[in-house]
Amino acid sequence: MSTPEAGKKAPYRIPIGPVHPALKEPVLFTFEIEGEVVKKVDFAPGNTHRGVEWMGMRRNPVQIVHLTDRICGICGIVHSLSFAQAVEQIAGIEVPPRAEYIRTILHELERIQSHLLWAGVAAHELGFDSLFYLSWRVRERSMDLIEEITGNRVNYGIIQIGGVRRNITEDQYPKVLEGLKYYSDLFGKMADLFLNDVTIAMRCQGHGLLTEKDARELCAVGPTARASGVTMDVRHDHPYCAYGDLDVTPILPQKPHGDIYDRVIVRLLEIKQSIGIIESCIDQMPQGEVLWENKLPKVLATCKKAQGEAIGRVEAPRGECMHYVRMDGNEAPATWKVKASSYSNLMSWIPMLLGEQIADIPIIVASIDPCMSCTDRVTLIREGRADTLSGESLTRMSREKTRRLQK
Amino acid sequence: MAIPKAFSRSLWVFHLNTGSCNGCEIEIVAAITPRYDPERLGVKLVGSPRHADVLLMTGPVTHMMADKVRRVYAQVPDPKVVICIGTCGQSGGVFYESYNLDGPIDQVVPVDIYVPGCPPRPEAIIYGVVRAIELLEQREGSA
Numbered sequence: 372m373s374t375p376e377a378g379k380k381a382p383y384r385i386p387i388g389p390v391h392p393a394l395k396e397p398v399l400f401t402f403e404i405e406g407e408v409v410k411k412v413d414f415a416p417g418n419t420h421r422g423v424e425w426m427g428m429r430r431n432p433v434q435i436v437h438l439t440d441r442i443c444g445i446c447g448i449v450h451s452l453s454f455a456q457a458v459e460q461i462a463g464i465e466v467p468p469r470a471e472y473i474r475t476i477l478h479e480l481e482r483i484q485s486h487l488l489w490a491g492v493a494a495h496e497l498g499f500d501s502l503f504y505l506s507w508r509v510r511e512r513s514m515d516l517i518e519e520i521t522g523n524r525v526n527y528g529i530i531q532i533g534g535v536r537r538n539i540t541e542d543q544y545p546k547v548l549e550g551l552k553y554y555s556d557l558f559g560k561m562a563d564l565f566l567n568d569v570t571i572a573m574r575c576q577g578h579g580l581l582t583e584k585d586a587r588e589l590c591a592v593g594p595t596a597r598a599s600g601v602t603m604d605v606r607h608d609h610p611y612c613a614y615g616d617l618d619v620t621p622i623l624p625q626k627p628h629g630d631i632y633d634r635v636i637v638r639l640l641e642i643k644q645s646i647g648i649i650e651s652c653i654d655q656m657p658q659g660e661v662l663w664e665n666k667l668p669k670v671l672a673t674c675k676k677a678q679g680e681a682i683g684r685v686e687a688p689r690g691e692c693m694h695y696v697r698m699d700g701n702e703a704p705a706t707w708k709v710k711a712s713s714y715s716n717l718m719s720w721i722p723m724l725l726g727e728q729i730a731d732i733p734i735i736v737a738s739i740d741p742c743m744s745c746t747d748r749v750t751l752i753r754e755g756r757a758d759t760l761s762g763e764s765l766t767r768m769s770r771e772k773t774r775r776l777q778k
Numbered sequence: 779m780a781i782p783k784a785f786s787r788s789l790w791v792f793h794l795n796t797g798s799c800n801g802c803e804i805e806i807v808a809a810i811t812p813r814y815d816p817e818r819l820g821v822k823l824v825g826s827p828r829h830a831d832v833l834l835m836t837g838p839v840t841h842m843m844a845d846k847v848r849r850v851y852a853q854v855p856d857p858k859v860v861i862c863i864g865t866c867g868q869s870g871g872v873f874y875e876s877y878n879l880d881g882p883i884d885q886v887v888p889v890d891i892y893v894p895g896c897p898p899r900p901e902a903i904i905y906g907v908v909r910a911i912e913l914l915e916q917r918e919g920s921a
Contacts, residue, residue, distance in 0.1 A: 418842045419797040422876040441872050444801020507811035525801040525897050
């Protein structure tokens with residue numbers, strides 16, 4: 372803490388959080404600020420610790436699949452899919468090909484909705500609310516498609532050990548294709564709005580830099596790593612589900628700088644890639660069963676007999692997500708470890724935030740997509756006096772910066 | 779459903795995550811965006827509990843959040859209405875047996891309206907907020 376004599380520019384500390392209403396992993400940030408510039412960053416996660424793994428080790432795999440849905444409400448399918456993959460490997464359960472395709476379709480639909488959600492949140496953090504509302508309006512279409520296929524908007528509950536619970540019927544194909552056409556028609560407009568907009572370019576280019584070296588050293592994953600020039604994508608490196616039959620290449624910006632703008636580009640192009648993947652899935656969809664076994668007692672008995680360990684890996688919208696499971700012949704797994712994608716990306720906040728201004732904190736924090744909009748309440752402690760900066764004042768500061776830049 | 783003085787002033791809502799999975803959060807944000815758009819009726823999410831008429835709470839209240847929940851509740855000016863969104867705030871839901879829960883929410887702060895679902899649909903959330911308007915008017919009338 373600074374003393375009053377040290378003057379205005381002396382470092383002072385800003386704690387942000389932990390009331391972060393929309394963050395997957397609510398975090399208490401502490402920034403050391405000199406003037407307007409961030410000098411030091413620290414963060415302490417742990418507010419939403421619900422002991423999911425502990426609970427999982429007291430339940431059977433069929434029950435855990437529903438628990439994994441609720442690790443994160445946005446990456447609903449990612450966790451249940453990687454957990455199911457791990458258990459299927461241990462128990463030697465063969466997933467029918469049609470189920471693999473349905474899983475892939477849902478996985479990509481989730482990517483579309485998650486990236487659009489992120490695009491809206493990022494626009495909001497820049498103070499560009501009309502774009503936020505547009506992104507969320509078009510996102511509803513993907514929610515409709517997900518609801519059409521799974522019956523739910525969030526927490527789909529469609530994955531089952533050994534396949535999927537619901538089939539996609541022939542009369543649903545046109546609805547899905549129509550939804551995809553809506554997005555491919557819209558893509559040009561969205562790309563134009565995000566990439567040719569002066570405001571977005573001004574606020575994002577050259578800010579929140581993460582070099583390729585830092586990205587590798589801090590083990591960043593997903594769009595955050597790809598925007599920094601790291602060629603990695605689980606769908607390409609270790610194909611799972613139907614990705615082996617499909618043409619998936621990691622999407623990188625043409626000339627990666629590792630700034631926020633590159634992360635926007637990567638996510639936008641991934642929406643386009645996902646549309647293509649779903650189209651080819653529908654095109655190549657094999658016929659047949661969607662479940663290895665309909666009778667749950669038989670699935671449970673197979674899981675109970677299983678012994679061994681396995682890792683399920685998937686490429687979540689935010690990067691690689693991994694579940695490690697060890698079964699030792701009991702009903703519940705002996706060990707279950709979840710590594711979500713945001714977990715790997717959190718450390719990259721530190722190099723991104725150093726040297727940036729307070730007004731850039733919201734967009735940089737949001738740029739790795741730590742699930743949703745960031746700051747809701749900031750307490751500013753300057754010379755022992757506490758002022759409260761609300762999310763609104765941060766948005767205001769963010770807008771003021773945009774205006775300053777426009778002059 | 780009679781809402782006599784519903785449009786006399788806008789209803790401002792503060793949303794607090796007490797350790798939820800984010801499912802309810804995105805449905806709350808989906809509920810305020812153009813497809814449902816209650817903002818045209820003046821229902822608006824605000825950034826500070828001190829500005830709010832209604833407190834929307836999600837999540838099963840983890841141990842670390844319990845104190846913050848009480849403090850945020852105390853900051854909302856009277857008369858106020860607390861809405862609990864989602865099953866895990868009502869009973870713990872899938873997290874019922876966790877060692878780290880101080881919840882459900884009604885064991886930490888008083889709750890007026892429950893919106894069940896995991897997560898509830900945006901329509902259900904808006905319905906809960908409409909009931910909150912009615913309750914708020916009753917309370918204002920008696921105050």
